[in-house]
Amino acid sequence: MILPLRMTEVSFAAGGRTIIDRVSLHIEAGPSTIILGANGAGKSVLMRLMHGLLQPTAGRVGWEAEGAHRHQAMVFQRPVMLRRSALANVVYALECAGTRRAGTAAMEALEEVGLAHVAHRPARVLSGGEQQRLALARAWALVLDEPTANLDPGATREIENLIKAFDAAGTKIVMSTHSLGQARRLGDEVVFLHQGRVAERSPIERFFPQPASAEAVAFVKGELPWA
């Protein structure tokens, strides 16, 4: 498990611009955490910092089990599939994580996301929604960076249902989105990101009716200008 994950005063700057500004976060196993924010708020960069794909320019990202985070596949906005069958893609990911009997486990994962019938088809010819489901099957503690950003409403619903099913089965979910509806449907708590800073963190039932920060009030009302 990557969790608990502790970020202490983490900043990230690139090209002379501060993208993440002194963020401190403690994310524990359990409730699903939604990183909410407008386009350009720094969600994707924050997810990559959490995952260890980017090194912070200041501050510290710590995992409970050092080194364990490397075995967590991340789900990106646009999944990259290897040129092999759907099944072989999952087997590859499981083998990278050191799973024994990867073949059987991969088939089970495909059944879970409803892709068993296309297991032997090339992953790259699957539809966008199917590829993203495949990406879900490839990951297991779910770190999701706007997984539905490039999908149509039907495929988005399928992915959301899957994420709910994973959540119900006890899988920890950390997901970024700019969609209020999606945050409301999938989240237990919201971390609201504004211009690279955590403006607010609160349980979902409190965030929407009574946002505490001025930025969150504006965002919920749809008034926040695009950053």
Add this chain to the structure above:
Amino acid sequence: MPDGILADPRLWHIVALSLAVSVSAVALATLLGLPLGASIAVARFPGRQALIVALNALMGLPPVVVGLFIYLLLSRAGPLGDLGLLFTPQAMVIAQTVLVLPIIAALTRQAVEDAWREYEEQLRSLGVDGLRAALTLLWDIRFSLLTAVLAGLGRASAEVGAVMIVGGNIDGVTRVMTTTIALETSKGDLPLALGLGLVLIAIVLALNAGAHLIKEAAQRRFG
């Protein structure tokens, strides 16, 4: 082309030797060039950019210069003279391998680097880097790499300067299609030179057509 030439067993010996030398050289260069190119694509080390420029420049190595270099190495007074390889088909394979290796390595480096740009985050999120990443990429773009190998084969089969110098164009021993064409043309036996030229073009065309069909079929199958 007169029928008599095609019935000549010496012609088919020349064709067979040409194929054996060029295909062996390309096979060796592929074995060395694919991992070399992929490693340079994935690894980061000081002097990497200079190495890439050098590798790209080596694609244009003049065959006669490579021939001369290998000649000096293998000649009786040279450092590898004791092996007694000069004027043998093996010497020709060595020279052509040296010529083809930079082509395959440089084209592989470019192809793998382009793929790495696309795959990097996903692979790193799976904890894959270094050698394993290079091997995964090589396997994933294997059908695109066929083009690199074909470019190498084109260079080897068309080349005359290097095999002429290290092989010596000895009748029945190291005489290949290109050296025969050069020799027969200078002797004025144009029908034989022309016949061999057509055979050479036909072989290259057939090999490329075969490779293209394999690539098309594989892409339909693996996506």
